[in-house]
Amino acid sequence: MQAPKRRSGRDNTSSMSRIPARLNVLLGIVVIMLGALGWRLGSLQLVQGDKFKAEINSAESSTEQINVQRGIIYDSAGKALVTNSGSQAITYTKPRNTSEQSMYKTANEVGDFVKIDTKQLSNANKIKYYIQDEDRAAELAKAGNISSAPGTDAYVKALTDYANENSDEINLSAGQKNKAMIFQKMENAYALSTVYLKEKDVTQTEIASVGERQSKMPGVNVGIYYQRKGSSNTDESLEGLVGGVSKSGLPEDQVNSLIEKGYSRDDAVGTSGLEKQYEDILKGTKRRVEVTVDKDGKTSEKVVYPGKAGSNLHLTINANYQENVQKILRNNIPGGLTQGAYAVVMNPKTGGVYAMAGVNRSETGNLQDDAMATINRAEVVGSVVKPAMIVTGLMNNAISTTDNTIVDQPISVSGTPVKASYFNKNGSNSIPLTAPMALEVSSNSYVMQVMLKLAGQPYAPGMSLQGVDTSIFQTMREGFNRFGLGVKTGIDLPGETAGLRGDSDRAHIGNALDESFGQYDTYTTMQLAQYASTIANGGYRMKAHVVESIDERSENGKNDLTQQTVAPQSLGSVGWTPGQRQLIWQGMDQVVNGTSPFVTGSQLKTLKPGIYAKTGTAETFTNGQETVTSSLIAFSPEHDVALAVVVPGVSQDVELVNMNIAKEVYNAYWKDIEAKK
Template sequence: MNKDTKKKKRDSIPFRLNALFLAVFLAFSVLVLRLGVVQVIDGEDYAKAANAKKKATTQLASPRGIITDTTGKVLVGNKAELAIAFIRKPNMQSDQILTIAKKLSKIISVDEKKVTFRDKADYYLLTRFKKLDTAYNKYLSASERKQYSDSTDPKKQAIAYNLMAKRVTVDDVKSIKPEEMKILAIKHELDQAQELTPHIVAKGLTEKQMATIGEHLDEFDGTIETTVDSTRTYPNGYAFYLGQVKDIPEEKIDAFEAKGYNRNDKVGVSYLESQYESYLRGLPTTLTFPMKNNKLVGAPKREEGSRGDDLQLTINMELQKKVNSIVRNQLGKDGARNEAYAVVMNPKTGAILALGGAKRDGSGKIIDASSGTVGSQFQMGSAIKGATVLTGYQHNAVPTSIYDMPIKIKGTNPFRSWTSSIGTIDAAHALMKSSNVFMGRIAGNMAGFHITPAGGQYSATWVPAITDPRFQKAVEDLRQGYSQFGLGTRTGVDIPQSQEATGYSGGMPDNSGVIMYFSIGQFDTYTPLQLGQYVSTIANGGYRVAPHFLQSVHEPSQDGSKLGNTIYSYKTKVLNTIPNTKDQFDTVQHGFYLVTQPGGTASMLGLGQNAKFKIAAKTGTAQVNVNTGLENLTLASYAPYDNPEVAVAVVVPNVYSGHPNSAIALKIYQAYDDIYHYTEK
């Protein structure tokens, strides 16, 4: 090795050492920086995580908020009962639970009817044998003991115990004394509890019982807590839209647990109780247990919760009760009418004031069916003709005027109006007289029919095939036009979507002439609430507003006689506007006004003393069975016609004759005026 090579090696050693020192320095710098981040930035999070491992929490449900009507009358309240809850700590054994049951039996008692034979068998095995091995020797064979009970596998031990419990006989459990049944019944309730999930053991306790338990809480090592259990009450009667409170549905348990609920909590499962669960649910009482060596020790720290927020609805209970009575009374005792529905709402805001429905059950008894206002669907007949005219205007398909006479389409019966000798009519008078022919001409113009007068009737000289693109577009345009008013689509009402029917679409007609029946409400089906939304849209001049029950949300008040501070007020929701001119709406509104005037199809609503109600309306008749003559009678209306403040929709399905639709509506307007005095304004 020459001198130059040795010199180069000597020169490279300091460089490598310096590089190594620099790398070590940088590594330590990164570690110091990371330590600083952990201590300064993440320190609080790590501290919380460490503390969390030193404690465990659970919750006791608090009472739900109340629900009132628009005047403050309580519709849904709470019946509070003094109660005790059992909190099962992890790895609690049967003998520990039995000890708790014995202590409680000196203070409370529970229903012994819930005790099962298996409960008795478990109690027998637990109390009649000092050691479980002795019981195994009695009830299991040698091979079973070797295979199961002698195993260290928990699953096999469970099999051994279940085999043994099944072999306990009726004679064996006869040794359980009557005084022991009290203990056994309490143990049965305790056994229902899951780990760290409070379970109500007994409710309806006296203050003396609660005081006694309170004095002995330390003896229960945090497994027993006093609480208040509440159940829903309905001081003014139950209405479907209020909804129900029940156990969490099995398929939703995971979702509710993710929101902080216990598995056995009660929740709103339908209608408004479900829709506004987040408001109505009370703030739970929190129980925080200290932990030592990963075990819960002692009694928990208790942080009291509070009652849920209160809801004030748009419903007027006085009016609701009157509507219920009106609908039921219209069914009568003669059996001629089997069901009827009514919707009362504010056409400008969408506020629902009352929903009524009644029908006969299989035995002929009249029962409440008001849920049918949102959940049942019917052909509405001519009541929807206002939407037909306005949709026709959108497609330049409305005749200026026509002479009303039957339309003959080859191979079909003539399409005619119910009333003869209508004569020459424009759009407004077509609504007044309920001209089917005028509506048929609108549909025909949209679909491309060629219609000409032919000696006392119109003859369709050219009819498009059902596969013709223009025909299919006309059907879809009509359906789309109706949906602008809320017919055949979701209304936007504030209940769970699964509980509102959307009506039934008849699809594409199998005969070209059916489009004319579609234009007079005898093809697709709609709900009574949709009929109410439709007529509200006509009344307010073209704004489809979402119907709603909620008026406002309030903090729970200290004084139960009045609502607390308002934390939310419902704001009117305009879902869409109708693209028609004011003149076109004026035409339809004028037609609705003429319906209740002499010569109109509901003139009884505007004659004599009824004129003061200023009702505008459109009647409807849908043939549902040509052979039997059954019809759906409907009415879409609002008042006063010059400044609408209330809309009333009525559906009386499957009737043979009469005018129960108009009769129901008139009595509802009378009832509304009795409360709001609108005719005096």
């Protein structure tokens, strides 16, 4: 039999013969491309080289950014709360691609004529400045047995490490420290950004010296430094609300993020209050100037963009009224363990704040103005929540506008201490109450029984709460949220808190009783003001705000102003019926004008024009002693004004301080606001 022919040899030979052919093609392509590249390089260097060199030598340009004035903040009457004061300054615009050695030389030149504060000189920059001098560097290298070649990264690192370990050998005179601080400021700038080398107390001699030596100080100029200046007669509480700007450049914790947004390290930026909240509007847009240096060293400037000063803010707050409310709190805050006193006055229809005042008492007993405490401090506030609780019962059909009578009685459930209304501790005053009457006498029993009806477990003496589902917490909180309790008001200020919610698991089901009359979750004074406003305006939760309008500046850099009013914004509605709303209004009217022997707000009856109100007293402990939080919400049915007052930590014998404050705050409103409309 004939053996089969072997084909593998022929196939291998054919395959091998094809590989060199492919390589030849690829090599040919590479040779052609390299030739084309070489020809192009030769053309650029030999034919067009002189042209490009001439262009490079003819001029070098960079664009500098120059600060503009921040916007001014005015109160509702047009009083300037914070403005700008301009002063001459020494600035430095870091050239593109400049070296440390170049900045070192410039810093030494400037330092001979300009003296600055050296307190912020860092050890790292002190060392960096020190080793820029070749002789000093050589001495350090010798002392540290450093063998790396001078000028290399390894040499600089070795010098820096040795200097850090032997800092006692790095001695600078006062004059050298001055130059090192200037060098540090230059180092901290990024390319084409402008920083201040000296912004305060610049002398005319320093200005003249810099002006005469511009050619020896590349990037150094005389400019204007704008400093924030508050009004001399602005109330301290408004100073906290207006806020502040950084005084020594960008805040350390925000440097990187702000630089990415185009800020320079020496820029002033809002750090608190309105200055922070409205930073993008207040800061404006920097002026841009293109600086060109020709081959002879002569400079010329061209304004690329004239810049736009920051826009102005006009507030809803009246500075005079704010100051008076602050004084009222200071004059009425009780002694003892009282922790503070807070008040917010708001326009119910717009959410605009007329005044937000606060006084804190320190551990040493000193009083400190703190308007921001009205948005960042939350307290248990007691019975002022009862209108919201009754509305929640109405809207969930636990009671109705025609069937809402419940007998006030002490509430006794298994596993929970007896809870009762203040006027019926032992059951001797167990009386039937309608919803308005329950508000008039501030019945705890009434709202606890509404809560149990909501949970589908009507009250029976000795009953267990095990049949009450924990979802009752959510039901109540959703009802409160509709009015603004337990949620942020949306106010245009930083640092607002929503308050704290108590635990709502099975182990805390007994606290559902406390939640119904304001003894569990915490709320801010601003939330109470929004809550009062929601009741007053018919059921719309208006976003709280302190900025009424903004003066927008034109894009051409001129001072043309166009005022943009901040439109009122509804965050939601209660969704109640007119009948349900009327029931609450009737009850809050009776709080002030009711005839029951247990009426809670009769001290407010003397106010003219009259108001509707709800008082509150929450039992608390302060430093281990029994105290109360005295609170109040109110509104005038015929005028656009709502009020909230919170005074935590007072003793029970002065718990009526809420009404004393409310009366004075309302009387001041008629004088300071209404009379001047």
